[in-house]
Amino acid sequence: MSKKFKAAIIGPGNIGTDLLMKAMRSDWIEPVWMVGIEESEGIKRARDFGMKVSTNGVDGMVPHMKEDEIDFVFDATSAYVHAENSRKVNEQGAIMIDLTPAAIGPYCIPPVNLQDLLKEGRTPNVNMVTCGGQATIPMVNAVSRVQAVEYGEIVATVSSKSVGPGTRKNIDEFTRTTAGAIEQIGGADKGKAIIIVNPAEPPLIMRDTIHCLTKDEPNQERITESVLEMVKQVQKYVPGYTLKNGPVFDGNRVTIFMEVEGLGDFLPKYSGNLDIMTAAALRTAEMYAESIHNGDIA
Amino acid sequence: MNYQGKKITLHDMCLRDGMHPKRHQISLDEMVDIATGLDDAGVPLIEVTHGDGLGGTSVNYGFPAHTDKEYLSTVIPRMKRAKVSALLLPGIGTVDHLKMAADLGVNTIRVATHCTEADVSEQHIGMASDMGLDTVGFLMMAHMISAEQLLQQALLMESYGANCIYCTDSAGYMLPHQVTERIQLLRSRLKPETELGFHGHHNLGLGVANSMAAVEAGANRIDGSAAGLGAGAGNTPLEVFAAVLDRLEADTGVDIFKLMAVAEEKVVPLMDELVRVDRDSLTLGYAGVYSSFLLFAKRAGEKYGVPSQDILLEMAKRKAIGGQEDLIEDVAMEMAGSR
Numbered sequence: 176m177s178k179k180f181k182a183a184i185i186g187p188g189n190i191g192t193d194l195l196m197k198a199m200r201s202d203w204i205e206p207v208w209m210v211g212i213e214e215s216e217g218i219k220r221a222r223d224f225g226m227k228v229s230t231n232g233v234d235g236m237v238p239h240m241k242e243d244e245i246d247f248v249f250d251a252t253s254a255y256v257h258a259e260n261s262r263k264v265n266e267q268g269a270i271m272i273d274l275t276p277a278a279i280g281p282y283c284i285p286p287v288n289l290q291d292l293l294k295e296g297r298t299p300n301v302n303m304v305t306c307g308g309q310a311t312i313p314m315v316n317a318v319s320r321v322q323a324v325e326y327g328e329i330v331a332t333v334s335s336k337s338v339g340p341g342t343r344k345n346i347d348e349f350t351r352t353t354a355g356a357i358e359q360i361g362g363a364d365k366g367k368a369i370i371i372v373n374p375a376e377p378p379l380i381m382r383d384t385i386h387c388l389t390k391d392e393p394n395q396e397r398i399t400e401s402v403l404e405m406v407k408q409v410q411k412y413v414p415g416y417t418l419k420n421g422p423v424f425d426g427n428r429v430t431i432f433m434e435v436e437g438l439g440d441f442l443p444k445y446s447g448n449l450d451i452m453t454a455a456a457l458r459t460a461e462m463y464a465e466s467i468h469n470g471d472i473a
Numbered sequence: 474m475n476y477q478g479k480k481i482t483l484h485d486m487c488l489r490d491g492m493h494p495k496r497h498q499i500s501l502d503e504m505v506d507i508a509t510g511l512d513d514a515g516v517p518l519i520e521v522t523h524g525d526g527l528g529g530t531s532v533n534y535g536f537p538a539h540t541d542k543e544y545l546s547t548v549i550p551r552m553k554r555a556k557v558s559a560l561l562l563p564g565i566g567t568v569d570h571l572k573m574a575a576d577l578g579v580n581t582i583r584v585a586t587h588c589t590e591a592d593v594s595e596q597h598i599g600m601a602s603d604m605g606l607d608t609v610g611f612l613m614m615a616h617m618i619s620a621e622q623l624l625q626q627a628l629l630m631e632s633y634g635a636n637c638i639y640c641t642d643s644a645g646y647m648l649p650h651q652v653t654e655r656i657q658l659l660r661s662r663l664k665p666e667t668e669l670g671f672h673g674h675h676n677l678g679l680g681v682a683n684s685m686a687a688v689e690a691g692a693n694r695i696d697g698s699a700a701g702l703g704a705g706a707g708n709t710p711l712e713v714f715a716a717v718l719d720r721l722e723a724d725t726g727v728d729i730f731k732l733m734a735v736a737e738e739k740v741v742p743l744m745d746e747l748v749r750v751d752r753d754s755l756t757l758g759y760a761g762v763y764s765s766f767l768l769f770a771k772r773a774g775e776k777y778g779v780p781s782q783d784i785l786l787e788m789a790k791r792k793a794i795g796g797q798e799d800l801i802e803d804v805a806m807e808m809a810g811s812r
Contacts, residue, residue, distance in 0.1 A: 263651035328532045330799045335589060343592045347567040367531055367561045370564040374589040383801035386532035428532060432803045 186251035187217025271457035286408035306448035307331035315361030317405035327363030334378035337446035381447035477720035479656035491702035497537035514731035525642030528566030585611035602634025608636035637668035644674030647808035658811035660691030670694035676758025680709030706754035760789035773805035
């Protein structure tokens, strides 16, 4: 293709930096700006990668967005400041990809509902749900697209080192948002999410267990086929997304055991929970970029 | 130490931790029968919820016979003197559950985290404390870290508003000197008005001895369970500990003969299998495995043809913590596959 779509990242922390490293390899996205609120290690790293930087928040970038043709902005900060960030970059015509739990835009789990979102045209804001949601909702959907799921439950076990202070201060936000998206995007009538933070050393790779209770007796063959197909879809952007065991069938219970290893770009490999967020966010921007390029979206 | 006249608060677990061996299937009538018996025996505090706390109802931990709301709203109005507590594990339950329990008249909220992860409890402890509830920070699997590390986590919970901190031996792994070391350090460094508690499991047969060590080191709240009904080999058998304290002339306010009757006549008949130290529950205590994994390991062992003891030892090797029940079936399948 002739020209990549330009992007900015707000939040030069671990997630923002990991996203930056992934975006630098993208065929569709070219990261241009890194936005922080002060001089920091992350800002320094971004500068070393050749990014333009703001140490004055989004306001430091906004006056340059048009001239730099910024089409996408990723927000890897916190839910508290997200709405304001989103409003400002939308005014400059950019699409906001939200990695915070703010969820002011529609949820996006790329292999499940991104095509539907693209059909709705240009959106000002899409939200990447939670790490546990990205890792598990594809599996809930893999079952619910075969037959009705009355109840979907996920257990995400993550290493203590991969859970930052923001998540810790509001862990209920994780359980609520993920449970909501299990219903809304996963297609279960009722959703529940559980998160376990394990401090083991060496840190454990993210594990996810997905339990679905189907309305009628599960069609084992079709569900297994659907799950394997969905695993492949996620592996397109998270190669370390691995089916460890299952699907196990026990009455109307269908259980799937996953492990999510990250690429180890900036974040350590064990923190697949963070990697799947940055990878899904980039994947979302790439798919929008491709649709815009093909003229499917204005 | 002189126990004479020393006030010790006994906290019964059989209607919460006891839900584990009952697969969360205790009926409302059974709950009321036991709770009123404990109340009449003078047990001051009784825990009532799903075994994994408020919101524990799940495929992963088991669906209970009744909701937390049904249990709490049935038991609380029947109490004459006893207060009721509810457990909450952030990551499983939320502040919504906490508010529900408070609205139903719970006196005490116990916010439980793995011993290294106290900072996930800030919003829950803060809210319970702001609501004026007796707010307990409950540090689980406390054997996995040093006394000094435990203190740092206890200080966090105290700073969020907990008025009582528990050293929780979820695996029944601790030996008396390890209890002493932890409680002593907590006592010397937490605020003098912060109460200290100990929650034991009887997997090494040390529930009573460990509880005594805790009291002697400065704890004044002790968890136990009538007839020991609890996860693993059960909790510290409450009637046994109460009898010991009675001999030592401590002040618990409990009528030990009435408590013995509740244990013998109401709780033991409820048991699906005798809750006791056997090969698997001893393995929990020996290897340091979360006590409620017991039945899950037995079930997975049967299903996949792997000895449950081997599964439990593998869970210890993988440093699994409370709540990771889902790993058990996964591990059993892997072990079965590699045979």
